[in-house]
Amino acid sequence: MSALWADTPLRGRVLAAVLLAAFLAAPLIADRYLISVLILVLYFAYVGQAWNLLMGFAGQLSLGHALYLGIGAYVAAALWIHFGVGPWLGVFAAIPIAALGGAFIGWLGWRFSIEGVYFALLTIAFAEFTRIGFDHWDFTGASAGFFLPIGGEAAAQWWNLGGGPLLFYYVALALATGATGLIAGLRRSALGYRWLAVREDAEAARALGINIFRARMAAMLISSSMTAVAGVFYAFYYRNLFPAQVFDIGRSIELILAPIIGGLGTVFGPIVGALILTPLGEALIAATQRLGLDAPGTKAVFYGLALMVIIWLRPNGVWPWLAGVLGIRSKGP
Amino acid sequence: MTALLAIESVSKRFRGLRAVDRVSCEILPGQVFAVIGPNGAGKTTLFSMVAGVLRPDEGTITFAGERIDGRRPDEIARRGIGRTFQNVRPFPALSVEDNVVIGALLHAKDMEEALERAHQVIWQLDLFAKLRQPAAALALPDRKRLELARALATRPKLLLLDEVMAGLRPTETDQMVAILRELNRTTGVTILLIEHVMRAVMALASRVLVLHHGAAIADGTPEEVVRDPAVIQSYLGAEAL
Known part of the structure; x- marks a missing residue:
């Protein structure tokens, strides 16, 4: 880690430190609403990092990350409700189960040479199967939903991930910061270089002695594990779970937007993307309401237009351009 | 001296077409061995079987005393066979440095050693001025050298070179010949090259195998091979006399 820090250009270090300090201090001035928006920013930065690891670094398109999110959420919630096992422990059950799901999809895809968009279809299919399964599984409330207790005793038990927005804010901040550090470290590791090779040209990577199956699988295991942790957070933050919401393809799509807008395959892209998109979404809600345009779908239309404009202006993502403007040139891509 | 690479009556068929037909040859350590022949003679098929991209239908390929036929390309690379591609394929979005580091990681114990090795090879191939440039921004001769550096x-x-001269101008070909010669002389690396450019073959190879319709029709020193009537007939053309 210290070598990584030393490798980062000075302006990059200053920016990272300022950003972290701003997030740490934000609750001093932010009201409840702003905190809830910042929680979403951090949540999307975190899952964006997880997804970007698989797509941006290892080049494997997953449109079914809701699967790992949902598994993480349901495993931790079920352990808490049915067995009284708290989320800090439950997360260690959620991770291997989600990773196993990821490993199975990866094995199916890469063992049988299902590549590119076909691999993406496979990931969608598994998220959908699982949604249908949970819709009919009474143990977790089926389609009627699965609820975690609110208020009363659960209200202030940080040890069971119950509490006010500030608790969730700092947990999300820790997750996003930890994920960014992890990804930055992996990017400079031997494994990180192998991912880039496999992403750029799998055949050429093999000729350099890289076991492409193993490299992709490593990315899948880390990515699905990280996403499962976000699922645990999701379950205890929202405290209600519906298969139609958690496993929905919309869930998978929303978590890939921040890294795409911010810059695929970059360490800061998911953070920058989340910092742009979440406030943009909130602002659009406020604006359409104020203008009396609150017909269903209005926000989605403007949101879509805004995404198109950003992608049109910055096809490689906002971060590579922003890094250039700020004079931060990292050694790698 | 025992062969570094021994190909023994290897065959490969594609739907009835015998692309490679019971070809045998031995490549000694330190040798520069060229495989020549007209288009469709089976050169690339033979090459692909050595590199592990294709599995032979018959025959064996032995490298450093170990059977390698049917092994995956990455397993073969790990045993000490590096290759280039006929249509160059360096990692386009990555810098020259990162491209070569990825190659160096195969046998480096850590990133530091890989970086050191990469810089050494980049110097050797005269690419240091372009260290931070993305591979996609390089001209073809530089991309070819980058691919060589990565391997x-x-x-x-053993270095497998698949038409490494193709698309190069004569002066660039001479540069590449000089680089390969120097490599072979200083590091002792064995080279197996598939080549169309006879000028390069004559300047580099100590032994030449000629393929025609999948079969070996001649095997000898470059001087012997170009005088062989069968080779002239099938490949070089009568005017080469």
């Missing part, structure tokens, strides 16, 4: 960074015992 060399894996510290191969």
Whole structure:
């Protein structure tokens, strides 16, 4: 880690430190609403990092990350409700189960040479199967939903991930910061270089002695594990779970937007993307309401237009351009 | 001296077409061995079987005393065979440095060693001025040298070069010949090359195998091979006399 820090250009270090300090201090001035928006920013930065690891670094398109999110959420919630096992422990059950799901999809895809968009279809299919399964599984409330207790005793038990927005804010901040550090470290590791090779040209990577199956699988295991942790957070933050919401393809799509807008395959892209998109979404809600345009779908239309404009202006993502403007040139891509 | 690479009556068929027909040859350590022949003679098929991209239908390929036929390309690379591609394929979005580092990682114990090895090879191939440039921004001769650098960074015992001269101008060909000669002389790396450019073959190879319709029709020193009537007939053309 210290070598990584030393490798980062000075302006990059200053920016990272300022950003972290701003997030740490934000609750001093932010009201409840702003905190809830910042929680979403951090949540999307975190899952964006997880997804970007698989797509941006290892080049494997997953449109079914809701699967790992949902598994993480349901495993931790079920352990808490049915067995009284708290989320800090439950997360260690959620991770291997989600990773196993990821490993199975990866094995199916890469063992049988299902590549590119076909691999993406496979990931969608598994998220959908699982949604249908949970819709009919009474143990977790089926389609009627699965609820975690609110208020009363659960209200202030940080040890069971119950509490006010500030608790969730700092947990999300820790997750996003930890994920960014992890990804930055992996990017400079031997494994990180192998991912880039496999992403750029799998055949050429093999000729350099890289076991492409193993490299992709490593990315899948880390990515699905990280996403499962976000699922645990999701379950205890929202405290209600519906298969139609958690496993929905919309869930998978929303978590890939921040890294795409911010810059695929970059360490800061998911953070920058989340910092742009979440406030943009909130602002659009406020604006359409104020203008009396609150017909269903209005926000989605403007949101879509805004995404198109950003992608049109910055096809490689906002971060590579922003890094250039700020004079931060990292050694790698 | 025992052969570094021994190909023994290897065949490969594609739907009835015998692309390679019971070809045998031995490549000694330190040798520069060329495979020539007209288009469709089976050169690339033979090459692909050595590199592990294709599995032979019959015959064996032995490298450093170990059977390698049917092994995966990455397993073969790990045993000490580096290769280049006929249509160059360096990692386009990555810098020259990162491209070569990835090759060097194969046998480096850590990133530091890989970086050191990469810089050494980049110097050797005169690419240092372009260290931070993305591979996609390089001109073809530089991309070819980059691909060579990447393969060399894996510290191969045997280097497979698939038409490394193709698309180069005569002066660039001479540069590449000089680079390969120097490599072979200083590091002792064994080279197996598939080549169309006879000028390069004559300047580099100590032994030449000629394929025609999948079969070996001649095997000898470059001087012997170009005088062989069967080779002149099938490949070089009568005017070469």
